[in-house]
Amino acid sequence: MVPLRRRLAATVLGFGGVAVTACLLAPLVGSTRISLIRALDRSAPFADNLDAQIFFVARLPRTLAAALVGAALASAGVVLQALLRNPLASPFTLGVSAGAALGAMLAITCAGTWAVSGVSVVPLAAFAGSLGAVAIVYALATVKRRGLSTEVLLLAGVTLNAFFSALILFVQYFADASQTLRTVRWLMGDLDVGGYGPVLAALPMVLLAAAGVALLPRSLNLLSLGTEAAAARGVNVLGAQRLAFLSASVATGAAVSLGGPVGFVGIIVPHLVRLLVGADHRLVLPAAALFGAAFLVGCDVVARVALAPLELPVGIVTAILGGPFFVWLLVRQR
Amino acid sequence: MPEPPVRGSGFGVRGSGFGVPAMNLAARARGVLLAALLVSGAAACRGAAPARSDPAAGLPVEAPARIVSLVPAATEMLFAVGAGPQVVGVSSFDAWPPEVATRARVGALLDPDVERILALRPQLVVIYDTQEELRQQLSRAGIASYGFRHGGLAEVWSTVRDLGRRSGHAPAAGTLARDLAARIEAVSSRVAGRPRPRTLLVFGRDPAALRSVHASGGTGFLHEVLDAAGGENVLADVARESVAVTTELLLARAPAHIVEVRPGAPIGPDAAAGLRDAWRVLPAIPAVRDGRISVLVGDEFVIPGPRLVVAVDRLARALHPDAF
Numbered sequence: 001m002v003p004l005r006r007r008l009a010a011t012v013l014g015f016g017g018v019a020v021t022a023c024l025l026a027p028l029v030g031s032t033r034i035s036l037i038r039a040l041d042r043s044a045p046f047a048d049n050l051d052a053q054i055f056f057v058a059r060l061p062r063t064l065a066a067a068l069v070g071a072a073l074a075s076a077g078v079v080l081q082a083l084l085r086n087p088l089a090s091p092f093t094l095g096v097s098a099g100a101a102l103g104a105m106l107a108i109t110c111a112g113t114w115a116v117s118g119v120s121v122v123p124l125a126a127f128a129g130s131l132g133a134v135a136i137v138y139a140l141a142t143v144k145r146r147g148l149s150t151e152v153l154l155l156a157g158v159t160l161n162a163f164f165s166a167l168i169l170f171v172q173y174f175a176d177a178s179q180t181l182r183t184v185r186w187l188m189g190d191l192d193v194g195g196y197g198p199v200l201a202a203l204p205m206v207l208l209a210a211a212g213v214a215l216l217p218r219s220l221n222l223l224s225l226g227t228e229a230a231a232a233r234g235v236n237v238l239g240a241q242r243l244a245f246l247s248a249s250v251a252t253g254a255a256v257s258l259g260g261p262v263g264f265v266g267i268i269v270p271h272l273v274r275l276l277v278g279a280d281h282r283l284v285l286p287a288a289a290l291f292g293a294a295f296l297v298g299c300d301v302v303a304r305v306a307l308a309p310l311e312l313p314v315g316i317v318t319a320i321l322g323g324p325f326f327v328w329l330l331v332r333q334r
Numbered sequence: 335m336p337e338p339p340v341r342g343s344g345f346g347v348r349g350s351g352f353g354v355p356a357m358n359l360a361a362r363a364r365g366v367l368l369a370a371l372l373v374s375g376a377a378a379c380r381g382a383a384p385a386r387s388d389p390a391a392g393l394p395v396e397a398p399a400r401i402v403s404l405v406p407a408a409t410e411m412l413f414a415v416g417a418g419p420q421v422v423g424v425s426s427f428d429a430w431p432p433e434v435a436t437r438a439r440v441g442a443l444l445d446p447d448v449e450r451i452l453a454l455r456p457q458l459v460v461i462y463d464t465q466e467e468l469r470q471q472l473s474r475a476g477i478a479s480y481g482f483r484h485g486g487l488a489e490v491w492s493t494v495r496d497l498g499r500r501s502g503h504a505p506a507a508g509t510l511a512r513d514l515a516a517r518i519e520a521v522s523s524r525v526a527g528r529p530r531p532r533t534l535l536v537f538g539r540d541p542a543a544l545r546s547v548h549a550s551g552g553t554g555f556l557h558e559v560l561d562a563a564g565g566e567n568v569l570a571d572v573a574r575e576s577v578a579v580t581t582e583l584l585l586a587r588a589p590a591h592i593v594e595v596r597p598g599a600p601i602g603p604d605a606a607a608g609l610r611d612a613w614r615v616l617p618a619i620p621a622v623r624d625g626r627i628s629v630l631v632g633d634e635f636v637i638p639g640p641r642l643v644v645a646v647d648r649l650a651r652a653l654h655p656d657a658f
Binding site: 030031032046047048050053054057058059062120121122182185186190192193194195304309310311 | 538540541542543544545546569572574577578580581582583584585586588615616617618623
């Protein structure tokens with residue numbers, strides 16, 4: 001048996017290599033042909049250097065956004081699948097994305113059309129909505145007993161998803177067509193962030209969540225066996241469950257407010273990675289974060305070039321790639 | 335005699351007393367645009383759209399005394415050809431001419447109120463061409479319908495003529511269609527020969543940021559309005575009415591002039607300046623660098639009706655201020 005330390009090094013090097021390669025190659029590809037040499041040429045002023053502008057203003061921020069969103073969603077998926085002991089769990093299972101969607105939709109529908117400032121209120125409202133959903137689900141799951149019931153967590157999340165979806169449809173019914181269109185477009189996911197500001201705004205939240213997730217691998221391994229088994233081996237079950245739930249939720253909220261509810265990354269990537277590195281969360285978590293980043297960066301490239309100069313919403317690409325995979329997974333598990 | 339939609343030399347229609355509160359109007363007109371886009375999209379999806387209701391078949395022997403219109407552009411056309419007094423019901427989005435404020439509201443594209451339409455005892459109902467169910471319901475009730483199809487300027491003129499024929503005002507409609515086409519031609523010839531600025535025509539985006547920017551592609555009435563006003567559409571090669579423009583596409587197409595059109599009541603200079611300021615994050619675009627960003631507000635940019643003449647004139651003045 002290869003020692004864990006070496007397997008971890010190999011995993012991080014391998015998946016890290018894939019992620020870094022994807023992030024380096026992605027900005028070179030797009031609907032416009034640009035030259036990297038000209039883009040990096042410092043002799044011409046930036047304002048006159050179209051290649052540099054396309055590289056640094058249009059492509060690099062969205063590549064970084066894709067990497068951040070992909071990593072956050074994939075790790076949140078791993079954590080929630082372990083916490084809920086359910087292979088079908090995803091970052092969106094517990095109502096976080098529905099809360100974010102409700103927030104985003106209210107911002108799109110109700111916020112003044114003539115809001116004038118540098119920042120769009122949509123991502124802020126989405127993040128607030130996701131936190132609200134997390135609070136409700138958490139309160140429901142802890143209300144009756146001292147522990148955190150994963151069954152109640154799951155049911156509360158699914159119910160909240162349905163409830164928020166109904167609220168969204170209710171408001172949509174009275175919204176005008178352009179607001180409806182923008183909401184629908186938001187729901188498909190969009191990584192064209194148009195600058196570094198939105199990425200930098202989401203980064204602290206993702207890092208906070210990553211710090212929480214970094215403490216979890218050993219506990220998740222034991223929690224996968226069941227709470228009693230975990231407790232018998234010295235895991236602070238309630239503390240680990242809380243940390244897992246909150247880290248996954250913050251990661252999901254930040255990712256969704258940055259790029260919209262991009263589907264399937266949070267559910268495919270964990271399973272793909274487990275096929276490759278096994279079930280040990282000490283390997284699965286870093287591998288999923290790195291591979292999630294690479295996967296979404298790759299999907300975004302497909303979204304940008306498949307119909308250029310038109311662009312596919314990235315959520316469509318991930319779902320078209322992810323749907324068949326997911327079905328295969330379901331069938332295989334029977 | 336009903337008021338012509340565009341009075342005299344008549345580019346002063348803005349602000350002359352809409353019958354509904356301005357806020358509603360803005361929201362409604364945006365809806366109209368999107369509804370129109372949705373309709374054209376739906377028609378395209380179905381592949382071969384059914385032929386427009388044949389004007390000859392089912393033509394009432396006498397002119398219909400009671401007409402219901404679910405299409406704001408068609409309502410404007412009916413009033414413009416002199417059929418205004420026959421119009422008894424309009425859509426929830428209608429705001430022009432001011433007389434529509436006194437007409438019954440009967441829903442719109444997605445929520446036509448069939449009961450209310452029938453209760454108005456119309457002899458002709460103007461519906462969207464894609465409202466197949468409504469067409470069948472009306473036909474079962476023995477009521478003639480006219481299917482409105484969204485398109486470019488030629489489609490607008492032919493719809494004016496069709497509606498004139500169907501409402502019993504064929505001569506007036508013929509005159510109006512010729513007159514409108516001639517007035518657009520007059521603007522075109524006024525700016526002809528001048529350099530045509532490469533223009534991006536934006537009709538929607540997030541309010542405070544350059545996200546989900548939607549602009550006119552190379553088909554549809556907005557593209558033709560831009561063309562007639564002496565602008566070169568930077569997205570002319572994209573054969574779609576609506577293009578979701580990415581940051582990369584904005585930079586790569588490098589428009590020399592950006593025009594943002596918005597439905598609704600006129601906005602103050604501060605709001606317009608705020609809209610222009612949002613573009614500062616992309617200073618490399620020639621239009622941004624040189625300060626050539628125009629904000630044009632008015633329903634004439636979203637309703638493909640007789641007021642397109644106003645749209646062409648305002649756009650031409652924005653692109654070629656020296657020509658006027």
